[in-house]
Amino acid sequence: MDNTMRKRWISLYVENQVGVLSKISGLFSAKCYNLESLTVGTTEDPTISRMTIETLSDEETYEQIKKQLNRMVEVIKVIDFTEISVVMQELMFIKVKNCSKEDKAELFRIAQTYQAKVRDYGHDSLLLEFVHTAHKNSAIIQYLKSEFKTIEVVRGGTVGIEAITMPKR
Amino acid sequence: MKKISGNKLLVKALREEGVDILFGYPGACTIDISDEIYKQNYTKVILPRHEQALVHAADAYARSTGKVGVCLVTSGPGATNLVTGLATANYDSVPLVCFTGQVARHLIGNDAFQEVDIVGITRSITKYGITVKKREDLGRIIKEAFYIARTGRPGPVLVDLPKDVMAELGSGEYPGTVNIRGYKPSTTAHIGQLKRAIKMLGKAKRPLFLAGGGVNIARANESFRKMVEITKVPVVTTIMGRGAIPTDHPLFIGNLGMHGAYASNMAVGECDLLFSIGTRFNDRITGKLHAFAPNAQIVHIDIDTASISRNIKVDVPIVADAKEAIDKLLEYVEVCDTAKWLDEISVWKRMHPLKMKLKNGVMQAQDILETINEVFKDDEKIVVTDVGQHQMFTSQYLEVNEKTRMLTSGGLGTMGYGFPGAVGAQIGNPDSTVIAISGDGGMQMNIQEFATAVLEELPLILCVFNNTYLGMVRQWQKLFYGKRYSMTDLRSGAATRRGEEKPPTYTPDFVKLAESYGAKGIRVTKPEEMAPAFEQAKKNRALKVPTLIEFMLDPEDQVYPMVQPGGTLEEMILD
Ligand SMILES: Cc1ncc(C[n+]2csc(CCOP(=O)(O)OP(=O)(O)O)c2C)c(N)n1
Numbered sequence: 001m002d003n004t005m006r007k008r009w010i011s012l013y014v015e016n017q018v019g020v021l022s023k024i025s026g027l028f029s030a031k032c033y034n035l036e037s038l039t040v041g042t043t044e045d046p047t048i049s050r051m052t053i054e055t056l057s058d059e060e061t062y063e064q065i066k067k068q069l070n071r072m073v074e075v076i077k078v079i080d081f082t083e084i085s086v087v088m089q090e091l092m093f094i095k096v097k098n099c100s101k102e103d104k105a106e107l108f109r110i111a112q113t114y115q116a117k118v119r120d121y122g123h124d125s126l127l128l129e130f131v132h133t134a135h136k137n138s139a140i141i142q143y144l145k146s147e148f149k150t151i152e153v154v155r156g157g158t159v160g161i162e163a164i165t166m167p168k169r
Numbered sequence: 170m171k172k173i174s175g176n177k178l179l180v181k182a183l184r185e186e187g188v189d190i191l192f193g194y195p196g197a198c199t200i201d202i203s204d205e206i207y208k209q210n211y212t213k214v215i216l217p218r219h220e221q222a223l224v225h226a227a228d229a230y231a232r233s234t235g236k237v238g239v240c241l242v243t244s245g246p247g248a249t250n251l252v253t254g255l256a257t258a259n260y261d262s263v264p265l266v267c268f269t270g271q272v273a274r275h276l277i278g279n280d281a282f283q284e285v286d287i288v289g290i291t292r293s294i295t296k297y298g299i300t301v302k303k304r305e306d307l308g309r310i311i312k313e314a315f316y317i318a319r320t321g322r323p324g325p326v327l328v329d330l331p332k333d334v335m336a337e338l339g340s341g342e343y344p345g346t347v348n349i350r351g352y353k354p355s356t357t358a359h360i361g362q363l364k365r366a367i368k369m370l371g372k373a374k375r376p377l378f379l380a381g382g383g384v385n386i387a388r389a390n391e392s393f394r395k396m397v398e399i400t401k402v403p404v405v406t407t408i409m410g411r412g413a414i415p416t417d418h419p420l421f422i423g424n425l426g427m428h429g430a431y432a433s434n435m436a437v438g439e440c441d442l443l444f445s446i447g448t449r450f451n452d453r454i455t456g457k458l459h460a461f462a463p464n465a466q467i468v469h470i471d472i473d474t475a476s477i478s479r480n481i482k483v484d485v486p487i488v489a490d491a492k493e494a495i496d497k498l499l500e501y502v503e504v505c506d507t508a509k510w511l512d513e514i515s516v517w518k519r520m521h522p523l524k525m526k527l528k529n530g531v532m533q534a535q536d537i538l539e540t541i542n543e544v545f546k547d548d549e550k551i552v553v554t555d556v557g558q559h560q561m562f563t564s565q566y567l568e569v570n571e572k573t574r575m576l577t578s579g580g581l582g583t584m585g586y587g588f589p590g591a592v593g594a595q596i597g598n599p600d601s602t603v604i605a606i607s608g609d610g611g612m613q614m615n616i617q618e619f620a621t622a623v624l625e626e627l628p629l630i631l632c633v634f635n636n637t638y639l640g641m642v643r644q645w646q647k648l649f650y651g652k653r654y655s656m657t658d659l660r661s662g663a664a665t666r667r668g669e670e671k672p673p674t675y676t677p678d679f680v681k682l683a684e685s686y687g688a689k690g691i692r693v694t695k696p697e698e699m700a701p702a703f704e705q706a707k708k709n710r711a712l713k714v715p716t717l718i719e720f721m722l723d724p725e726d727q728v729y730p731m732v733q734p735g736g737t738l739e740e741m742i743l744d
Contacts, residue, residue: 015351018302023292030293060478067475073297073317076351 003058007036009081009088010066011160012051015074016042023074024051033057033065037134039157048076052088052160054134081160088160092130092137097150099124106147114140134158170342175307175335176205179268182311182343184211188239190596192227194220196243197283198270198332203241215596215625217589218617220247224254225586225615226593228263232576233551234597235388237264237318244270245283248329249290253583255325256294260580261409262386264323266314271300273333288329296324301331304339316347321354322473323386356472358489358497366444366468366485367501373442373466375510376402379425382409382579383447383471387491390414390571393446396495401507402444403514405433407454409579410447412569422514423523426454427732428561431521434730434738436514437462446470447491450480451580460737470494523565525726526744532696534559534634537720538566541604541632544703550602551576551594555587555611557641559634561728563606585614588631592618595627602630602710609635609659612679619686619715628710630703631717633679636724644727648742683717694721 014020021040028035036054043050055065062082069078081088096107107126111118120127130137137155144151173181179202183191191214195203206214217223220242227238238258242248248269258265272281277300288298297317301307307330314326370376384393394414397404404414405425414421423430425437434456437443443465448454455461461481469476469483470491477486487494525535541552552567554560554577569575576594578586591605612633622629634640639657646654658665660676680690689709691702699720706716730741 017299019288019292019299022289026292064475064479067477071322071473071475073349073352 003060005056005058008055008057008062009086009158009160010051010053010055010069011079011081012053012069013043013076014049014051015076016047016049017074020049020074021051023072024053024069027068027072028055028065031064031068033061037157039159041159052081052158054158079162085163086160087163088133088158089131090134090137090158091156092132092140093119093127093154094130094141094144095125095127095152096144096148097125097152099126099148103148110144170340172338173341174205174338175301175304175330176201178307178339178341178343179311179330179335180205180209180211181341182308183239185343186237186315188212188237190215190230191239191241192217192223192230192593193241194223194243194247196245196247196270198244198272199241199247199268199330201332201335202268202270202330215621217592217621219615220250221253221585222589222592222615222618222621224251224265224267225257225583225589226596226621227265227267228254228258229553229576229586229590229593230597231258231263231265231593232261233574233594236597237266237315238593240265240267242267242269243283244272244287245285248287249285251287251327252291252294253581253585255291255327257578257581257583257586258325259294259296261382261578262323263325264318265325266318267325267327269327269329271329271331274302274331275333277331288327291327294325295327296322298327298329300329301334304334304337307334308340308343312344313347313349317349317352321352321356354472355488356490356493358470358487358494360497362485362487363494363497364501366487367498369442369466369468369485370400370402370444370505371503373505375440375513376400376442376444376505376507377436377440377465378402378404379406379437379443379445379448380404380410380413381407381446381448383491384410384413385447387447387472387493389446389492389495392492392495392499394418396499396502399499400502400505401511402505403436403507403511405429405436407448407451407579408564408577411564411575412573415570416568417570420511422518424564425738427456427734428565428728428730429454429732429738430518430523430565431730431741431743432514432517434732434741435517438464438737438739439513440465442466442468444468446495447472449476449580452480455480456732456736456738460739521730521743525729528723530696531723532693532699532720533726534562534722535566536696537632537634537699538562540699540703542566542568544700544707545602545604548572548602549600550574550604551598552604552606553577553587553590553594555605555607556582556584557608557611557639558636558644558726558728559606559608559640561641562634565728584608584611587611588615588618589621591629591631592622592625592627595629596625602707603627604630604632606632606634608640609633609637609679610639613677616682619683619688622715623687626713627715628713629715630706630710631683631715633717633719634722635679635719636722636726638724640724640726641728643724644731647727648731649733679717679719683715688714689716690719691716692719692721
């Protein structure tokens with residue numbers, strides 16, 4: 001069995017009930033499973049929510065995670081996203097502060113390269129919106145951190161859905 | 170249909186679910202339900218003296234009858250007193266439905282009087298829990314609660330009932346069927362997997378059955394015994410699985426694990442196929458994980474997928490109800506050539522039989538249990554233990570067979586389970602002899618239940634193994650902590666701290682205590698008093714009173730064999 005730690009993704013259909021989110025996240029904390037990110041929202045059926053869960057784990061633990069999720073009464077379906085073609089994106093805002101004029105010009109170029117939107121800007125700061133994979137967003141943070149004095153980051157967590165044709169992670 | 174209150178619908182639901190015994194303790198948030206039950210006067214309500222005792226009683230009632238145990242307690246402190254009992258039942262897969270009162274909806278979240286988020290508190294120790302937020306959901310939720318509690322891997326379900334929801338008028342309909350999208354327990358075994366397992370069984374030179382509590386829960390004992398007799402494969406059990414096959418059966422080796430029999434632990438170490446059914450491979454039975462059954466391929470039948478390949482990697486996983494799987498297996502299994510293997514095992518058995526180091530003329534735990542085996546040989550009986558040395562002694566020496574069942578808190582190891590457990594078992598089995606075996610520590614954790622036992626006229630036999638210490642912890646202190654008996658002497662206090670001699674009196678005087686409640690009390694200090702005491706207790710049953718027998722034991726008695734925590738099964742401390 002593959003026992004290396006790696007990122008794995010689960011898409012989860014759950015009953016849209018109070019307390020379900022805390023039950024799911026409570027499972028991860030109670031059993032000491034790693035939870036990298038968890039996003040949730042309702043689906044086309046308002047009684048059902050869908051979650052995207054990202055975890056860093058070995059194969060054995062991952063099997064347990066799926067089994068433990070599956071046995072919860074509120075969980076309708078567990079889909080393993082690790083090996084199938086999915087489209088995954090994460091919304092991320094980065095505010096760059098203490099910018100000089102040159103900094104701002106540079107940031108506009110960066111925005112163009114990374115297909116980011118400039119959502120707002122002022123005298124010495126600028127707000128960018130990125131929608132990429134979590135992996136790419138992380139790389140962008142690293143880069144901006146090294147180039148600018150102060151940045152503020154908000155990430156929304158990954159949401160994913162099975163791809164129709166093109167895999168993209 | 171006429172509109173009725175939630176309270177009325179609850180009572181109707183209980184009736185339709187066939188609940189004839191309800192364990193209840195009242196409070197402001199459930200007084201309306203109590204009132205409705207009183208008015209309709211259909212079910213027997215038992216009022217234990219503490220909610221923890223209440224849930225243990227319901228738990229043992231469920232374990233011993235196979236029915237769902239039903240609890241009703243009030244909000245806040247009533248509900249939080251359930252916590253230990255819920256965890257106990259959850260760990261040992263006991264079907265319970267616990268109704269908790271809750272403050273009215275507009276007060277929830279306001280730190281109202283006696284408000285707690287009991288569903289939140291118990292989320293990780295129940296199979297399912299829910300607060301009923303809308304009156305129209307009440308019937309469905311109750312129906313689902315009973316269904317979830319008793320199907321699949323059974324467990325406790327908590328239904329939290331806001332007072333105003335229960336007062337509200339609504340439909341009087343109680344649904345007849347359940348449909349939960351996310352919950353479809355499967356019970357039937359995959360036939361291909363079963364055949365693989367049988368093939369392995371046929372090839373194995375040293376096959377071994379390991380039976381856990383799942384065999385007892387599924388009531389698969391009879392089928393299991395048949396399978397064992399056809400195949401001639403020897404059996405070890407966990408403590409929860411004790412009685413899966415009669416303990417005097419020639420193919421039964423003993424319990425395995427921390428206080429398992431020498432031969433059992435050796436057999437696990439040497440077997441080449443471990444065919445396990447209904448066990449979680451808890452650390453108390455495996456010892457050091459990677460040294461567990463090192464030479465064996467492992468087959469595992471369990472109703473709970475999450476129990477499979479969690480601690481021990483399994484070669485053939487089979488998700489199924491134990492009874493259904495074994496009954497299927499019975500169609501295919503054949504005799505295995507185990508003669509040589511059985512010889513090896515019998516050598517281990519003879520080398521180190523289960524036996525306490527006998528002390529001449531001094532009463533020991535083993536003697537008490539052998540006396541029970543003897544005096545109550547022909548009784549249909551249920552033995553309920555507490556937790557500690559006495560529990561391990563019981564699991565080693567009590568004969569469990571078609572006539573005898575043993576109930577014990579195996580997974581959580583809950584002190585205080587024994588006495589209220591006996592109360593629940595006796596209520597569910599009025600014709601059986603119910604014997605509780607407790608330590609002087611555990612007995613004091615729910616001693617107030619004398620009131621319940623006496624007033625309900627329960628002819629219990631309560632054995633207190635009094636070694637004046639929290640014996641099991643003392644054993645660890647003796648073996649691994651240089652005899653520093655910190656916090657385990659039950660008769661020390663201020664006087665000891667001042668350096669004075671220990672107070673010579675009994676603390677408490679269990680015999681007088683029993684008598685003060687109107688029960689009978691007998692103290693036994695010598696071996697020759699044991700059998701007469703049990704005979705007397707047996708006679709007292711006709712008087713419909715509980716009898717407590719206090720056995721004065723030597724604090725130096727230790728439970729052996731013992732696998733050191735974290736050690737491998739084959740390295741046992743033998744005496
Ligand atoms: C509620 C609870 N508290 C603490 C423990 C830890 N514990 C396990 S065995 C034991 C000692 C039990 O002493 P006693 O009831 O006198 O029985 P003995 O071991 O002497 O037979 C303790 C304190 C426990 N299992 N449950």
